[in-house]
Amino acid sequence: MTQIIIPLILLLLSSSLHALTIIGGSKGDNNATREVFGNIVRQDGVEVYARFVGTATAEDFYDVHAPFPGRIEDVRGELFQWVDTTTELASLASAELAAVIDSAPNKTKNQSGKKWKQVFDFHKIRAEYPGLIMNVYMSPKSEVGTNDRLFTVARRITIIGRAYEPANATFPKDAIHKGLIVKLTARDNKFSTVDAVVKWILPNKDGSRRAGLEIISRQEGIQPGSLFEGDILLESKNDVVLVPGKSIIKKDGKEYMILEVKTNNSYGVETELTSGSQPGWEFLRPSSLSPLPPNGEIKK
Numbered sequence: 001m002t003q004i005i006i007p008l009i010l011l012l013l014s015s016s017l018h019a020l021t022i023i024g025g026s027k028g029d030n031n032a033t034r035e036v037f038g039n040i041v042r043q044d045g046v047e048v049y050a051r052f053v054g055t056a057t058a059e060d061f062y063d064v065h066a067p068f069p070g071r072i073e074d075v076r077g078e079l080f081q082w083v084d085t086t087t088e089l090a091s092l093a094s095a096e097l098a099a100v101i102d103s104a105p106n107k108t109k110n111q112s113g114k115k116w117k118q119v120f121d122f123h124k125i126r127a128e129y130p131g132l133i134m135n136v137y138m139s140p141k142s143e144v145g146t147n148d149r150l151f152t153v154a155r156r157i158t159i160i161g162r163a164y165e166p167a168n169a170t171f172p173k174d175a176i177h178k179g180l181i182v183k184l185t186a187r188d189n190k191f192s193t194v195d196a197v198v199k200w201i202l203p204n205k206d207g208s209r210r211a212g213l214e215i216i217s218r219q220e221g222i223q224p225g226s227l228f229e230g231d232i233l234l235e236s237k238n239d240v241v242l243v244p245g246k247s248i249i250k251k252d253g254k255e256y257m258i259l260e261v262k263t264n265n266s267y268g269v270e271t272e273l274t275s276g277s278q279p280g281w282e283f284l285r286p287s288s289l290s291p292l293p294p295n296g297e298i299k300k
Contacts, residue, residue, distance in 0.1 A: 039247075041259075045238045049231040050176060052184070054161020054213065056226045058134055058154035064089060064125060066144040071098040073122055074140050077133050077151055082218050084130040089151055091122035092144070131155040132222060157215045159184060159196055159228050162208045175234035176201055182213060184230035186222075194219045194228070249284070256284055 070092050077089035093101065135152040138144060163176055178198055186192035196213035203209055215222070249256045261276030277283075 039244075041241060041243050043239055044242050046235070046240050046242070047233065048166060048175075048235040050163045050165045050209075050234055051229070052161060052163045052182065052211065052213075052232050053227065053229045054159040054184075054211070056215075056222055056224055056228060057158050057160055058132060058156075058224045059158055060131075060155040061134065061152055062128065062131075062155065063149045064127060064151040064153065066092060066125075066146060066148045066150055067123065068092075068094060069145045070094045070123075070143075072138050072140055072142045072144060072150075075136065075138065077125075077127075077136060079133055079136055080221055080223050081133045082131075082220050082222070083127045083133060083153065084218075085127055087127055088124050089127060089133075090125040090138070092125055093122050097122070125150060127151075127153055129153070129155050130218075132157055134224075157222055157224075158199065159213045159215065161211065161213075161228075162204065163201075163211050163232055164208050165234070176209060176211065176232055180232070181216070182230055182232050184213070184228040187227040187229055192219065192221065194222070196228075251284065254282070256282075 073091040073093050075090045077083060077087070081087075083089065131153040133151055134154050137149050137151065144150070176198060178200065180198040182196050182198065184194055184196055186194075194215045195217040196215050199212045199214050201209050201211040243257060247257050249258070259276055262274045264272040264274050266272070
């Protein structure tokens with residue numbers, strides 16, 4: 001039995017050893033898995049994750065105003081409530097309707113209110129755009145004038161933070177890109193999850209990436225300043241042929257590794273190979289491997 005060095009790019013050997021390899025993020029690390037398999041070429045599925053941690057920030061505010069003078073009869077919108085254009089935030093009675101209700105005896109005011117509501121109907125205050133209520137400026141029975149501010153709503157909630165890419169994996173540099181949808185979880189509430197889309201991303205000097213992710217799923221109770229975290233899937237492959245990275249030898253811009261081969265007869269200065277190689281494969285002579293630097297790099 002002999003050993004020969006072949007180019008890594010031509011390595012097509014496979015193994016029956018299958019177990020999903022997960023790299024980076026909170027999903028785990030593959031180092032222990034590779035130690036178990038030792039010096040065996042194996043076939044596996046691979047997933048590479050980047051860990052994202054960020055803080056929720058409210059953006060693009062607008063105010064909801066009273067359309068006419070009157071009195072707020074009830075308030076349904078609450079602080080940090082997610083609303084849309086169908087959500088009833090409050091009911092507004094005109095000054096005339098409020099005067100009629102007030103003129104009724106105390107015992108019948110509630111009944112009169114229901115009666116006049118059926119006739120005239122209170123004006124329903126609704127949100128102009130979907131968003132998160134950031135402030136409530138009135139309470140039931142408050143007197144308001146035309147254009148008085150009733151609510152402030154944030155149209156966008158953006159989670160600004162960093163994506164920490166795994167140091168022990170390489171992947172396309174555009175793996176985290178605009179439009180990528182990510183599922184994030186509130187750090188203080190593991191049952192609070194949101195879907196967010198990457199809106200922008202910038203590189204940092206430390207290798208991480210600063211990113212802004214806009215929440216696109218309806219979620220109650222989100223507060224600016226809340227911490228969110230999650231794993232961003234960077235790459236997923238099936239049936240990948242894998243070997244330990246430290247077994248790769250680099251020389252003259254090419255990559256090689258030492259593999260087991262089987263031999264038969266010798267013919268002068270040449271030996272017959274019966275398995276482990278194919279015609280046309282390049283190899284390194286043993287003289288070029290001594291001494292071999294620790295990083296596997298062989299210089300000319």
